[in-house]
Amino acid sequence: MTNANTEEHHKLLREHFGITTTPGQFTVALAGNPNVGKSTVFNALTGLHQHTGNWPGKTVDNAQGNFTYLDRSFLMVDLPGTYSILAHTVEEQVARDFICFGKPDATLVVLDATCLERNLNLALQVMEITPRVIVCVNLMDEAEKKDININISFLQKELGVPVVPTAARNGKGLDDLRQKLYEMSTGLCIAAPRQINYSLEVENAIQQLLPKVSRLIGPNLNPRWVALRLLDGDQAFIRSITHFLDFDLNLTSLQEVAV
DSSP, X not given: OOSTTOHHHHHHHHHHHOOOOOXXXXXXXXXXXXXXXXXXXXXXHXXXXXXXXXXXXXXXXXXXXXXXXXXXXXXXXXXXXXXXXXOSXXXXXXXXXXXXXXXXXXXXXXXXXXXXXXXHHHHHHHHHHOSOEEEEEEOHHHHHHTTOOOOHHHHHHHHTXXXXXXXXXXXXXXXXXXXXXXXXXXXXXXXXXXXXXXXXXXXXXXXXXXXXXXXXXXXXXXXXXXXXXXXHXXXXXXXXXXXXXXXXXXXXXXXXXXX
């Protein structure tokens, strides 16, 4: 089930993120490291149909743009460029909170084809939060100049999510990107993202936490990811749960789960 037609989703975006959507409009989060061509992808997909502002309560730019594909409307939200979403900076917190609590119908993670290994860290983190992920391997033209060959089909199989190669500044791959965003947003594509396996000690701790976490947060968030944040002692994330989710949850109730 997608979020596009629910009044609850419109209200959440409007009240917590200052984002106004129209009935039936899909929401796409755009994430990526700095300097991967994310803004180029954003501009290529949305054209002149965009505007900028600040995230509510933050001095961080908020760029939004619209585009239409197969008679369906999409609102793309350009998240701050970050190397991680573990919320060590304001930019990371904004990106994490929108992916977690804004519940986009699809999250598009842009990678630089010339330094794929470094960029994949962010993609794997996003895949731990939501299965609605599409990976865009951008700057394929630059990779070709450097004789870098990327096996897209193998990468897609390994990640368990759609992977689309692009050279956004030349317009290459954008039609495929629109198609995948459409399929993910409408539910035609159901991904099964690869999950990171941690040490035996960490995995055992996660399994112990999962039943309690699931009871506390219900279907609102991926319980495995919440368990990992509790093991990290991520106080900022616990505060975000209290702030964004529409039920009364105090800090103590989640902290006690990890004891």
